[in-house]
Amino acid sequence: MKVTVDRTKCEGYAKCIQASPKVFKLDAKMIAEVIDPKGDTDEKILLAAKICPTKAISLEEEGTGKRVFPVD
Template sequence: MGDRWHVEVDRGVCIGSAQCIHHAPDAFRLDSGMQSRPVEAEADANEKVLAAAEGCPVEAVMITLLGSGEPVFPPED
């Protein structure tokens, strides 16, 4: 995976389960409202961040390819 990603958390959907932090502790943090946010909005493509998005019980983590905006997760139907 040589791509760069834009990582975002939909704070209107996030329930603060911290599953993203479990999968990618260096990439996500809980804020004072107990909602997740990415440490950096841009990241190198990696399996831990993808696992964090896939592990979110409410699919609040969205990943797109930086530049093109093509969805990585959740995938387009």
């Protein structure tokens, strides 16, 4: 999956890092960044996206570009 953090929305709650520590980390500004989009299972990455309080994480299927999260 393609994993994107909208850094204008992230407020550094680090919930995503608890859910998926090999995929996300906080940078020096305490904003999340993607360090390895393949560092965890898709299920765990989806959980990380769902628990982000500011909905800063979006996910797309590799190749098709189909939106996985958030969906309307």
